[in-house]
Amino acid sequence: MAAPRTSSSPTEALSPQLERAATRLASIVGPRGVLSRPSELVTYSSDGLPFYRKRPALAVFPETRDQLIAVVRALAEEKIPFVPRGAGTGLSGGALAENDAVIIGLNRLRRIISIDPENRLAVVEPGAVNATLSRIASVHGLHYAPDPSSQTACTIGGNVAENAGGPHCLKYGVTLNHVVALTIILPDGELVSLGSAEGEREGYDLLGAFIGSEGCFGVAADVTVRLVKNPESVRTLLADYTAIVDAARAVSAIIASGVVPAAMEMMDGPTIRAVEASIYAAGYPVDADAVLLVELDGLAAGLEEDVALVERLCRGAGARSVRVARDEAERARLWQGRKKAFGAMGRISPDLVVQDAVVPRTRLPDVLAEIHRIAQSTGVLVCNVFHAGDGNLHPNIAYDARDAEATARVHHAMRAIMRTCIEAGGTITGEHGVGLDKLDYMPLVFTEDTLDAMCRLRDVFDPDRRANPGKVVPVRSCREWRMAPATHRPRPPA
């Protein structure tokens, strides 16, 4: 088999080890399935977060399960680090690889292998697209519940790696609650089944440990997920507020009432105005300080009573108006503004950093006020669009990355916002993962013993630390690494 095309520039030449690996990988997936030219690797040098760029040594794209297994085994034999990557929509720099590592692109392994409507299960390849699964399941009146904003592009394998969420996770739960079994390839090439679709198993919850491991524990070869029955009826409300604090109070009142909305999303003034100025205009009131989008679903009987109750609670908290979508078209329009909010913000300036943090729900009003203060003092434009029902904030900052001074202020504001969320008893990520971006915050939320326990867990799956090295837990937190003699140390991240 022909060797892949490689760069002739000496500064970009691959090491002999990587040259050998490239030839070997090409013999597995064919020469067109291996990329090594810098120009070809540009796409794989970043993900959805604009702060980081890293060019991998190679990118390899298996098309079958057997090829995937062979690729992981070849990299194990060559002792080369690798980074699994789905659609690259991640927002934490988690799918980036250093220049000595290989990206394993899973986007060609995108088949829906089977759907079992009676037991409401689906088996998919890791590169299957989230929204495609729901579309195919819809003929059975079923859908896959976790719905990240990137669902038209992101993959189920990527969702597993990040333990992805989405607006409807308020009622239905996150990826963890919907994956029942996985076949994984350990970094050493061994194939292992975790969990079981055919009933619970005794023993350690290795499935739960793998979900959200950000590609550091191995690669999923197939994923078995639970499908959820489509609700009989869906009602969507939009409440508008002249003070964001009132909207936050409405959230608390609704949660306390015992009604569990399918989703409860909030957008602040700057977000509303960005959306309304874009092609995604949803008819949100542009003079509002916040809007609350509440969706109720479930059995048809009794739903109108819940809608009426939520409407009363929204008004009781000071809503200027409450609009209930009259039909599916109006509902879709209200949602489009929310789902495309990131895109609308992208219009304001060339770059957008989408952040992710969680605070206890009762702290939302204080934290939002503090974020507003931080935005003003650092002179950055923060747009808040978030899953209010679970306290999962997404403060986003639009900026121009070519402006070094502005970029520095953005970084400063982000750090201040993260500290605020941590001090409020929250955490540094609710659904985007740690990746590279949140590494420095890990010691702020976890003790040394806890970080070391995470290292120990990783070592069970990947003792050589070749799978997505340098992500999630700072290497200096791993006691064994710190205490090992220098010559025996596992390779630190570059």
Added chain:
Amino acid sequence: MADGAGNPPSAAAGMTSNDVREAVLEASTAGSSLRIAGNGTWLDAGRPVSGGRPLPLSGLTGIVNYEPGDFTLTARAGTTLDELAAATLPHRQFVSLDPFGDGSGTLGATVATAASGPLAHAFGSPRDNVIGLEVITGDGSVVRCGGRVVKNVAGFDLTRLFTGSWGTLGVITEVSVRLRALPAEDETCFVTVDDRYERLSALFSALREASIAPFSMEIVSATLARHLALPEAAALLVRLAGNATSLGAQRAVLSGLGDVRQAPPAVWSALRAAEPREAIVARLSSLPSRVAAVWTSAREATAGVAQAMLTASPSRGIVRCILPADARDAARRIARIEASVIFERLPNDLWAELAPSPVSDRLSRTLKQRFDPSNVLNPGVLGETAS
């Protein structure tokens, strides 16, 4: 087991997690082992622990943090489920964990054994409800994983790892859980059903498509129905929840299956407490489409065992069998049923025969070695052998 009678060993009141850490370090240094216990509710469940000085956590009690508006609660491991219910009820909230046994069971033991009950139909098992833990691992490290928020992906998921690990990787000393709101209205009712295979199979198909959204839904055998003071016939037991309109509509749907009659809400606690301590208990898990077949097999396996009782959670694919302790042959027949068979209680000498270790694979063995290198914690409770 802590002692021959399965009674809870006495515990030091006002215990702290540091006391637990010192006990773990001391055992580790001395080369001895510990048998971790909450209130002793489930001490006779699971495989026998080899040796092991009792480490009772019933003195490690109290709610550490409860902000009703956040719908989260943090409590020390020895706090009982009854205490949690008493604290949350005034706010119309509850902890959606109702393992078999009674309310004197502790939160820590519930999480350590990943025990669930009828509420799992709507709310899942401990892994779906626990949001954070404090754990003392076998080397004395104090691990604080997860947090007090309902959504959290910071770092590797140690919370899931320790949940259901039966104390073999670490001693759980503190637990944070998410809470649920009580519905506007709820009611418990039952419908007498025919539990022969074809009829039961048709019933389960109908229930899968039915317009109901219950908190709990179980099938009980005639013997269990009698124990619960219901008419002596197999019955579908349902806890409906929602607003008044919804409840009325759901009741109407159920009436399509038979005569719907009210049952006292206490029937759920009676169901959870139905199994005597010395019983043999097996949980048979399979695809929901196979529950009727597994139920039928379980009925055949227990035919002729006078006090055998069965209950099934059709949505979760689970059939639970409760047998008197001397029904050893029936237990053997149950072990051969085509399902994932998990024994919860067995006579000590039957464990090795019927339920070999579920943690003998390479990853599980490495995990144990990494988190409890001296094999201090509950040795043998998962049938593992020291590596």
